[in-house]
Amino acid sequence: MKTAAIVSLAFALAASAAPTPAASGCVAKDNACRASDPVTGLSANQAQCSSExxxxxxxCYDAYNECRSAPDANMSYCASQYAGCLGQNPFGSDGSLVIKPAVKARSEENCVAKDNACRASDPVTGLSANQAQCSSENAACKGSCDESYNACRTARPNGLSANMAQCASEYVGCLGENVFEKRSAPAGAFGGLAIHSGSDIxxxxxxxxxxxxxxxxxxxxxxxxxxxxxxxxxxxxQFLGGDNTLSLDTTVPGGQQVYIAADGRLxxxxxxxxxxGKGSSSTGFSIAQEGQHLQYQGSDFLACPxxxxYAVFAAAAMKSSSEDCLGFAFRISETSAPAAWEYS
Structure with a gap:
């Protein structure tokens, strides 16, 4: 009876912990992330907002579980802290948990957790793990996540109407790390490679x-x-930049700026x-995916035959396209080649 009373009290307190109209916790962070950038006026990276x-x-969920599994845990306190962390009441009127996390912070099924477990010494033999095998299995895990992510993004024609935020959230959960976090632009020049497995690009x-x-x-x-x-x-x-703006690596006076034309063409x-040209944009470029991929407004690119x-377009800027267009990731590749005088 005592335990039941504590649980009931936890549910009651959790309900009373519902936030006032001024949002807090994860809710406030998400609202702030999804607002347009007040400086550039560009739309937020919705995929990154979802993953964050x-x-x-x-x-919040991990902290909640850790709190209530502690010896002599104060269940009402744990529930109240959980609601405050989320910025909303996660409990229903019957006390059940109705808001569950989209991605657990430390899932045992993601690639990072699997790789960490693999690389630990064998607890039975005491021998060091087979690091080469761990690397191979980690690559396979990431490859499987990549395939699922690409399948999600292209579930509808050209991937333009897919729920990109949900795809990104599931991708982050599969990998066990936020690959959409903005990274520093390369210090020097870099080339670009298209990544779309199983295609001729x-x-x-x-x-x-x-x-x-x-x-x-x-x-x-x-x-x-x-x-x-x-x-x-x-x-x-070869390219230079990637931190909001992008240019070609040239020696011609004044250089050559990279931009997105009104029709979405790179x-x-x-x-x-x-x-x-009218309606174009020369800002909004960023480096993501552990510093591996160039994106425009948080999205990848399309190759249209x-x-x-294949002509290259920014997926975030295209209004419509042929069903023959292929989505691809712009993989950054290191280069030591000299700069061109100019591109024509």
Whole structure:
């Protein structure tokens, strides 16, 4: 009877712990995240907001379980702390838990937890784990998460109408880490590779040609015939930046800016001009996925077939596209090639 009374008291206190109209806890953090950036005016990265909210809820749930499993736990206190952490009452009128975390912070099923467990010494033999095998299994785990994530994003034509926030949240839960967290831009130049397993664009270079970007098409570089001017013989497309803005790695005075055209096309300016056209955007680029992927407004890119190549578009900026377009991740690749004079 005493235990039942304590549990009932916990439920009652949890109900009374419901937040006032001024949001707090995870709710307040999520609301703040989803608001447009007051500086740039750009929409928030909704996928990242969802993953951060899932992580916040998971942390609250873990703390709640730790609190109530302690010796002589004060159940009413634990319930009250849980409601405060979430910023909302997670208990129903009957005392049942009606709000459960989207992603547990320390799931035993995610890739990080599995890898950590694998790399620990064998508790039976005392021998060190097979680190190579652990690496192989971790790669397979991440690959499975990648496949599920891509399948989720492309569940509807072109992935444009998929629930990207839910896909991102499930991806974070599968991996056991928030890969959507913004990372520092590379210090030097970098190239781009398309990642879409099982397609003919897998590992295709992102190349500049004709003021736009392509897959399965060669870069177009130019060196003017000027006495005393020496240009490199590079034929690769290289980028600089990634922290809100992006440019091509060139030596032409003034450089060449990368931007998103009004139709969503990934484009670059001609030399000696900053003109990008009406409705375009040259901000909103970021580095995510443990510093591995370039994104625009928190989303990946699309490759749409044109003749024997694929034109590159920003998924977040496209209004409509052909069902033949393929979604892909823009994987950053290190490069030591010299800068081009200019791209044409």
């Amino acid at each position: 909210n899932a992580s916040c809820q998971g942390d 897998q590992y295709a270079s992102v190349n500049a040609a004709g003021s736009t970007f392509w897959l399965n098409k060669d870069s177009s570089v130019y060196c003017p015939k000027v006495d005393g001017l020496v240009c490199s013989n590079t034929t690769t497309t 484009s670059f300016t001609v030399p000696h001009s900053a003109y990008t 044109v003749d024997d190549a």
